[in-house]
Amino acid sequence: MPGNPQRANPDKSDNPEQSVPGPFPLNPSLEVNLQELSQRIGRSSDIVVRRFTNESLSSLDLAFIYIDGLVNADVVNQGVLQPLLETVKLKSEFISATDAFHMIKNQMLPIGGVKEGNTLEMLLPMLFDGYTLILLGGLGVGMAADTSGWEKRSINEPTSQGVIRGPKEGFTESLRTGTSMLRRRLKTPDLRIEEYKIGQRTQTGVALVYLEGIASKQVLKEIRRRLNAINTDSILESNYIEEFIQDGGLTPFPTIQNTERPDAMAGGILEGQVGIIIDGTPFALLAPSTFFNFFQSSEDYYQRYDISSFLRLIRYSAFFVSMLLPALYIAVTTFHQEMLPTTLLISLAAQREGVPLPALAEALLMELTFDVLREAGVRMPRTIGPAISIVGALVLGQAAVQAGLVSAAMVIVVSFTAISNFVIPSLAIANSIRLIRFVMMFIAATLGLFGIMSFLIVLLIHMAGLRSFGVPYLSPVAPMVPRYLKDIFIRVPLWDMTMRPNTILGKETRRQGEHQQPKPQGEDPV
Template sequence: MNNSWNRLVKKLKKGKQTLMYEDLGDKTNSYDISNHLDENLKNIREAFGNSSDLGVREFKMGKPSLHNVAIIFINGLADKEIIGGNIIERLMGNVDDSEKVDPYSPSQLFTYIKENILTVGTAEVVTEFNKLLGTLLSGETILLIDGQNQAIACSAQGGELRSVTEPTTEPAVRGPKESFVESLVTNTAMVRRKIKSPNLWVETKTLGKITQTDVAIMYVKGLVNDKLLTEVKERLGKIEVDEIIGSNTIEEWISDDIWTPWPTMLATERPDVVTGELLEGRVVIFIEGTPNPLILPATWMQFLQTSEDYYLRWSIASFLRLLRLVSFIITLLGPSLFIAFLSFHPELIPTSLLVSLAAQRQAIPFPVFIEALLMELTFEVLREAGVRMPRPIGQAVSIVGALVLGQAAVEAGIISSAMVIVVAGTAIASFTIPHIAMTDAVRLLRFVMMLLAASFGLYGIGLGVIVLVAHTCSVRTFGIPYLAPFAPLIISDWKDTFIRVPKPYLSTRPRLISQKKTKRVGNSQTRGPSPRENQTQDNVSKRDSNET
């Protein structure tokens, strides 16, 4: 006993504090379910630490000898109505049914229950104790019989879940008004309602040694690139962590370049966006407990597109995309250009405007860079406060704070009016970027550009843009260039980038994504004649026949 205690102390001193958890996991993996019901119940209670949310219902069943039966579930993860109506009521209602069955052994009773009594979706036989614990934690209900070293896992998942609501981060005037929720099964079903094809495949695996989070890979067989799919599975298989809390954990583990400021995977809450990306040959990763699945590979241009672009006329959609591109440039370079012009290149400013700006800055005690930095940091603080505060208070803080602080700073002579206009215009332009991941990246890069502009003027901005473009060209997302179809140059894929051409001309999928079935069925490169053109041709034909 002393030797064992000494060995345990030595292991703990070496930093193996996780010994108890690892040993417990090895122990549960090493034995099967016992024949004795009392021993199984004792092991289950000990494994859960006698948790109060563990539900156990024991009763007797079978004739002529009564067998002890137990139903085990976890409150909040299982649906009590299904347990009561489809399992317990069915079992207890067949206790005296001697005309149908007269089981003398637990194995006969076990088989009869599984094949004739249970009215649930699935009933799986479980023999290992660790798998029994996993099914319990997944919301399933376990049925155990005394004298039988097997259990039945009944599908009775339920509990309180958030209902499907309108998208909050990606709203749209036209299009579906539904968004993903935290339930993995609900999310995959929402996509299946839109793609009614057996080629839509879903593969589920469990990640996280402690959290045991379900992760589903969804793709369209025949459209997805097999190399891309294999690479995704291999990278997911290499994830060895204790917890998978959200999509960001998986994103950082499987990303090609975690040091780039650009987002390399598209997270969305809209099922129609996922549907469109799947039909282009991409892969979608759903995570249990996360309403934002990951779409990969994602290119730079996708973060300036919205689902509403495909519900509007092509001319309006193209105009809005160009507007977002201009807003992106303003968000990235607006304050830095203002700093460069005032500090290094005032000769490029019209004389009347320069005189007005110089008059405003006479009483300003700070350089232009410090002034812009103070305003940008103040706006970022107000933005963060508006997000973290409760919604009614957050809106008041962001609006009133910006107005009061801006006006007070101008009247106090700390900030010029022109700087307030520049910062406010930059903030408004940033709101047009559809995806928050790209907005955050531009917010970070804006400060770098401001520093370069304060140091070297327009030359610094030019150098920063060159380095940024070179870095962006080097980024890969699962082997696909991040700037495709611009680098490498694929003119045929420009139809759905800065502008969106009419639907009949969107006849091909992105060449670098699918690489298998690039032609869309039902579309053509040339549009057929309109009804008016057909009528005109018919009139010409009739006239020619009459003349003849």
């Protein structure tokens, strides 16, 4: 077998059994070119090769090659095949291969995107992008006509980041659809889109999207360097790119956002972030990202600022509840019973009287049970998945309490913890909390509240040391920049957010005019 597709950094030169074909300049002989092409791509059933002769072009031998399923058949027939078979009126009876090549490219093909190539290495990537290759006999150069038109999913509402008020369309698996959705929202000549091909075997399209003059040049330079340094066989989803370029190393916290909402990406780009769209997945990336970006939702800017601020504070509260509630319950019931009111302590003691398990084992049993039910609900068919997860949680929880395996208070604690975890808008940070929660439970069972506070201090120090492409993870709180706190814990009115935060840009830039607060008629703005 040639090579190993599972290797992260394939270096073909270290495998003596694998022959690496060198550059192949196109030969004037059409037969030689087709033979070399057949050796490179094989004789797969979906590859269509057709040869013919155009008598009006001095009986010029022609061949066109395309991959069925990646092209639009109507465009191939009407834009390539039909024009090449038509009789052309010439001023002279003889025409050279070079003149025929330019006539076909500039006059005969009614297709906008036509590219040239003099080696197979230049033409083959375009073949797999849905282009139709056109080779001519007697000439060492070919052309590729853009006939791409494979089947793709229509634009639907995002499934992982729903909103009540706001746009209802999300990214699809098509890279070009994603860039066009951003173009519709950012109608400015400053929008830049750079495309890369990453993955030696998948040749996955990756688009880097940013606003010239707003995105930091240092951040752009670093992202480009990391993308160009990726050496792998395959890129099948955005997480491949995320793991190759993210900061942090061994950390449970994500340093790059992912989103399937074009409006969320457009908002991030307007703030100075850089978008990364990957072909084949509806989840795009935003970098650099701070800890507080993961608690902001698109809907925060689609409703009143007071409601948005209230909901954002609820998210931060849910973050701490999801991370600390089971650990606090274990610590208090195990080591610090004196902190509870007497009535509550008696009630908890009565509930735990017949429970044979310690508080840690009780919490682990319920947490793992809920995680199993959640995974089962995701993997089950959609028609019965929610019913199984809800009924399973109710039945198992009630049965566990009646059997005396767990206390009713523990069921309440675990249930409220799980619900709080779903409040956080970013699934990446919510999954991080799930891992931290188990560590906190073990520490609480051994060291009590002292262990919890010590671990929180260590966690805070770790977060303060994280960077996302050079941006401090806790900025603008650490380091503290008070004037940039208008959109962190609460959201002030839009007319009061006149400047973009320099935590991402490295510089202040104005995004709107001053004195935009509405005033009654006749009053001067303050």
